[in-house]
Amino acid sequence: MEELRRVGLDVPQGTALLYELTREGLALPAGLTDVSDCAAALLSLFGEVRDE
Amino acid sequence: MSNVLELCGVSYEYSPKTPFATAALRGVDLAFREGGITGVIGHTGSGKSTLVQMLNGLLRPTEGRVLLRGRDIWEKPKEITGVRFRVGLVMQYPEHQLFDATVSADIGFGPRNMGLSPEEIEARVREAAAFVGIGEELFEKSPFDLSGGQRRRVAIAGVIAMRPEVLILDEPSAGLDPRGRREILTGLWEYGKKSGTTVILVSHSMEDMAHYCDDVVVMNNGSVYMTGSVSEVFSRAEELEAIGLDVPEVAKIAARLRRRGIPLSGDLYTVESVKEALLRALRGEAES
Numbered sequence: 556m557e558e559l560r561r562v563g564l565d566v567p568q569g570t571a572l573l574y575e576l577t578r579e580g581l582a583l584p585a586g587l588t589d590v591s592d593c594a595a596a597l598l599s600l601f602g603e604v605r606d607e
Numbered sequence: 608m609s610n611v612l613e614l615c616g617v618s619y620e621y622s623p624k625t626p627f628a629t630a631a632l633r634g635v636d637l638a639f640r641e642g643g644i645t646g647v648i649g650h651t652g653s654g655k656s657t658l659v660q661m662l663n664g665l666l667r668p669t670e671g672r673v674l675l676r677g678r679d680i681w682e683k684p685k686e687i688t689g690v691r692f693r694v695g696l697v698m699q700y701p702e703h704q705l706f707d708a709t710v711s712a713d714i715g716f717g718p719r720n721m722g723l724s725p726e727e728i729e730a731r732v733r734e735a736a737a738f739v740g741i742g743e744e745l746f747e748k749s750p751f752d753l754s755g756g757q758r759r760r761v762a763i764a765g766v767i768a769m770r771p772e773v774l775i776l777d778e779p780s781a782g783l784d785p786r787g788r789r790e791i792l793t794g795l796w797e798y799g800k801k802s803g804t805t806v807i808l809v810s811h812s813m814e815d816m817a818h819y820c821d822d823v824v825v826m827n828n829g830s831v832y833m834t835g836s837v838s839e840v841f842s843r844a845e846e847l848e849a850i851g852l853d854v855p856e857v858a859k860i861a862a863r864l865r866r867r868g869i870p871l872s873g874d875l876y877t878v879e880s881v882k883e884a885l886l887r888a889l890r891g892e893a894e895s
């Protein structure tokens with residue numbers, strides 16, 4: 556993520572959100588790009604599971 | 608806050624009274640408030656570019672009126688050039704219109720046309736260049752020796768140097784990489800806020816609207832489909848999706864979490880705002 560930003564590139568917003576939260580010390584997977592996957596990962600922080 | 612520009616029942620037709628007649632705008636009523644940054648968004652062909660060309664008199668409405676501080680800009684057609692100094696329009700890919708030998712001469716072209724003194728022109732060139740982040744060491748260079756992003760900024764500075772009351776930019780970040788896009792849009796946001804100039808920004812990007820605009824106008828099929836503050840417009844995601852537009856990705860993520868009962872509140876459509884809301888919720892802080 557930082558390497559991509561250093562060369563002036565962007566990543567999907569969901570990916571950026573998870574990355575920023577990881578920097579705050581939260582345990583989240585890296586490299587998720589899909590909205591549903593990102594939402595599911597964030598739900599897990601609250602003890603919730605994704606709804607299919 | 609008062610309105611600086613208003614459209615009252617504005618319609619426009621290309622090639623009227625011919626077999627190729629095409630209605631580009633249909634009965635548009637719209638107001639732009641003084642000092643605000645307003646985004647205009649819509650699909651290709653929705654009427655965005657026609658709309659902004661109405662605002663500085665490049666196109667004349669087939670029907671309706673365009674008011675600048677309450678006065679019809681077409682009341683005295685011979686004075687329309689004066690309107691174009693007051694309402695500056697930066698077209699798409701404005702760097703294609705650079706032509707002067709040096710950066711400073713190109714930025715000073717508009718002020719020279721306004722008949723200003725050399726001292727005033729120089730002061731405005733310095734001021735405008737500073738706003739867009741063009742250093743004075745580039746002043747004597749040919750614009751054609753600069754990078755694409757720098758040329759774009761020089762072209763924007765040329766319009767800012769006329770100190771327009773309203774600055775309109777049609778897709779100012781088109782074709783730039785993400786860093787170039789951020790630099791241009793952040794510079795324009797700072798310019799709008801520091802100078803108090805009303806800024807109108809045409810864009811395809813909902814993310815850009817979320818980051819840089821106070822208000823949003825959504826155009827569809829030549830009409831105003833929706834208008835309001837950024838949060839008002841983004842709260843109507845389903846209506847936006849109905850015309851094929853999208854809300855920012857993080858707004859969708861926040862909406863999904865809210866539907867599952869995660870207590871997130873506030874206007875959540877940027878990475879920073881969603882991050883902060885999530886951290887507050889995880890800490891169990893009460894949401895306002």
